[in-house]
Amino acid sequence: MGDSHKLLLVLGILFFIIGNGCSLISEKNGDGRHWLWKCIEGRCIRKLGSAGASVTQSSPESCRLVCGRHGALWPRPTGATTLADRVLTFHPSSLRYDLEYVPSASRDFMEGAIEIFNNNLVKECEGNCTLLSDTILSIHMTVNSDDLSLNWSTDESYSLDLSTKGKNITIQINAETVFGARHGLETLSQLVTSYKATSSVYSVPRIGLIIVSGAKIRDKPIYSHRGLMLDTARNFIPLPAILRTIDAMASTKLNVFHWHITDTQSFPLESPRVPQLVRFGAYSPEQIYHVKDVQHVIREAKQRGIRVLLELDAPAHAGAGWQWGPAAGLGDLAVCWQHQPWRQRCIQPPCGQLNPANPQLYRILADLYRDIAELFPPGEFFHMGGDEVFFPCWNATKQITDLLESRGMGREQADFIRLWAEYQATALRIYDEAAGSVNSPRAPPGSTLAPPPIILWSSHLTNPSIIENYLQKDRYIIQTWVPKDDPLPTQLLERGYKIIFSTKDAWYLDHGFWGSTQYHSWRVAYDNILPRFKSVLGGEVCMWTEYVDENNMDSRIWPRAAAVAERLWSDPSSSSKFAQARLARHRERLLRRGVNPEELQPFWCYQNEGECA
Template sequence: MKLKLVSLLILVGLHEIHARVSVSVTSNSNQEGISDSDYPWTYVCINETIDGPACQRQFVEGNEGPKVPLKTCILTCGPYGALWPYPTGKVSLGSTLSNFSSANLELGTVTVPENNADILQMTTIAFGILQDYVRVKIPEDYQEGSNDGRLVINVVIENLDKRITLETNESYTLTTSLDALQPVVNNVEIVDAPKFRYRGINFDTSRNFVPFKDLRRLIDGLSHNKLNIFHWHLTDSNSFPFYSKRVPQMAIYGTISSKKIYMPDQIVEFLNYANQRGVKVIPELDAPAHSGNGWQFGEKEGLGQLSLCVNAEPYWDYCIQPPCGQLNPINNNTYAVLGDLFKDMLEVFDNDIFHMGGDEISFDCWLASQEITDWMSIHNSTDLMDLWGIFQTTALQKLREASPNTAITPIVWTSEMTARAREYIPPEDYIIHIWSKSTDDIVAPIYNEKYRVILSNNDTVYLDHGYGPWRGTRHAVTRKSWHVLYSQDLIGQIANVSGEAVANEMYESGRLLGGEACMWSEKVDGLNMDGKIWPRTSAYAERLWSNPPSGSTRFAYPRLIHQRETMILRGIFPDTLLPEACYHIWGFCDRFD
């Protein structure tokens, strides 16, 4: 089997190994009870359940004849078996099975331009990860009796790109045959490529600090579900946990504890971990709003007020949610510090894409400052959008200065600026990240004016919704079920607002980059994040990779439950979606609409 390096990275955790694996269950227990051989149940693929093909438990009379375990049944049940997300091209899965041991998976010839040592090392590491994933997928007890057949993967490197970008070619073709690889893999042919090139999650670590061990587990989950973007909402008014070598005061004034800081060398190690698993990390330094704690050192060091309204009370007079903080756009020292922060961050992160935030600016905060009102009077300004425009233009200049040798593309959230002052954010320069409601026609001009967009509508893919308020008692939002995320037709959503012609043009031209589920962390930390993210985001992953028919969840539910089971085997702790019995007697439980 030959694979490009990027294909090997994609296969690492993104698909189960596409071998059709049979399992022979042998009990190693000496305890009294029911042995596997005495257990009189088998599993049969039922093609016409309400949810599509699913495996159903059936009693074996007299406990005679072969019995098929659930994990074996699902591999050949339906057009996609256990594949998640399902491939977008040709899928042909053999109906016969062979035993397979992960020990028989071997790395063959690796062809690399210029025999590049770094790429060779990456390939070896990626293959080791793949072996580990296969080993977890086929537990030791299920590998007994496997034969001496080998699956050899030969890798052909076509270029020396080491990092995932939005231009990375994630397509692959996997072909195996009984004759070529007997007796390891039976006839499999898969042609696959993602429908959208941007498929990710936004995760906030500023409101509650999340250790790297938990972030690595999140990367494992993204990789396992073929999601390629980790948008890291790294800073906010709550805290500034990134350690800046040029401006260490930001962490000193802006962190909860000296133990809750992300150090540059730790971040580099984390980025390598993510990249090796096919995930790109995009940092966000949110500004000018959501910039409070960390910035308050300015006056003490003779730099003036770098941020206004920091921790101001009552918060509702100055910002959307506490604690408040919004950068001072008429203090030149604000831009000097911002430039240094950009430099430090781009020395650590990739410098092709950067999220600049830009949402929820409070004019009330700025108007509460005498500096601001004096500036408006001197400049005969009656609209603070002019000042915001100056800030955005200057901030982009500082970002570009921090990346002198590489063109960098900024991303900004939808805001009042994207609604009525887009002259400050031209489409040739910016990607707009839409968090407005999916039915909000305020975004129509964005679609019509040739912007590239990412969709993260707050009424459909906000994962933190529905867990109750963290302040006060009123809570008007509901939890988004996996069906809601799965059913989000990105192209159809744009068509509903701007018409089919615009929607189709955006998709075909690539201006519709893709989507991103959002997990804001007011009530999330490393201990409870898995169950709030997974498996709902797995459902969204299939939407973004496969783009299933609009409104349809047929063929999804049984495979999603199996996907959850495989994530558990890989050390991830997803929420449960149904009573366990329903997974084993599919077709007898209540339907959903």
């Protein structure tokens, strides 16, 4: 034990002796009695009582910690879960870690996960854990594999056992991989809450931490793809806000950050091989995601058990950043750029779509794809967008209509779909070369890498009647964004395609703030149930940012994204009605961690569980 830890332990014991006369702070009523919270049939019921209440009765948070089968855990575990109804005080300085049974190759990761865990404990007591304790927490970590790859096959399961003997708490977290162990630490942080106490020595209330005195949890996710999509092209989202979002994702065990990084309005992604894209496409020199920024996000996300899925939407949703072609002697790389009136050529302003008739476009894509592939480990997935191609744009572009005519094709929808499919096939071949899945410098000498999974949005090209003509089911995963009663996902599943659900009338967080769209509450998000097919990888909640920036982003995303997270991790058979108390507590947890989520209810409802459900 280091000298600093010894000093903290001595101070803890000293303060414990001095502060033995501490009494809990609970809300005082006018007649001198206090509000207390008692767990009755899984609900924390507020009652008036006299001084001398137990710690678990001092606040809604401390009661929720031990009340009901799942206490304050979010998302709820999928396996056997038991929690003790008693708690013990402790101080963050009293934690001891044992990594003897963690492979050496995995220790750096686990040390990073432990640092995040420790920081979250300090945030729980508002960065000021002044109430010390002589309780010692010994956390033993066991990780069976040294594999640090994170993909759809990664084992994210874990077990957590917490037992108490006197003033010693022993915690054992077992996992196959470091990512399961990380989830175990996240769950452990949710077995903790803060409390306030007064002392005969100190007049200022002191803040401490309490932890359940016993727990046994077995847990693993139902779906392997549990994502949040964030659009950072309509409005630029600064890096700190993105990292704050990733922290919040980790608190709910979401594991895919889908980064919709470019669109018609802006191209803020630096491409060293094609610097013109960001020079002409970024809103300003200060609103650029440099290579080092993207690498930082990838690193920070993985440390929290999250993959980064980068999306470059194409061939539609592409304008800003592509308009420099004529001046460079390359012709029109994009067409219909900024056409007015915009409704004639696109879905929303400014107009712009890539020009599949220009051979120079594919040379630029090859350089861009090489830059992207080098950001990620070999074989990592990539999102090519592929939604909302607006055929009137291509139909009004002479170079494209001349190409169709030269091939004996007409100008009907089927002809434009065929042209689109040819673009997609060429883009796939170019990306495979860039990613090293064919003969490429990224592949080891004399070998090839497995082709990376490619994700596309559902579109005209994914129509069940034609999709098998154009998109191989062993290469493409389809992300569907149709209403919950639309048969498209089932039809694609029946044809053997893997699906990621983004149900637009439940999981589109921008709805209700523009046009005739309808706002979907956390209850609607929670109650959106996915079919249990093997080829359903999972789902994503989506934050499009036409009307969102860093200032209102948190409240639009959270806690509704947390509701989706429990659906994807636990897929509970019970409805949202039985989740409200735990989600309300998780919202308070997000606040402590620096996120600003939307309020769920009047505070009276938070203090009186079940009365507003």
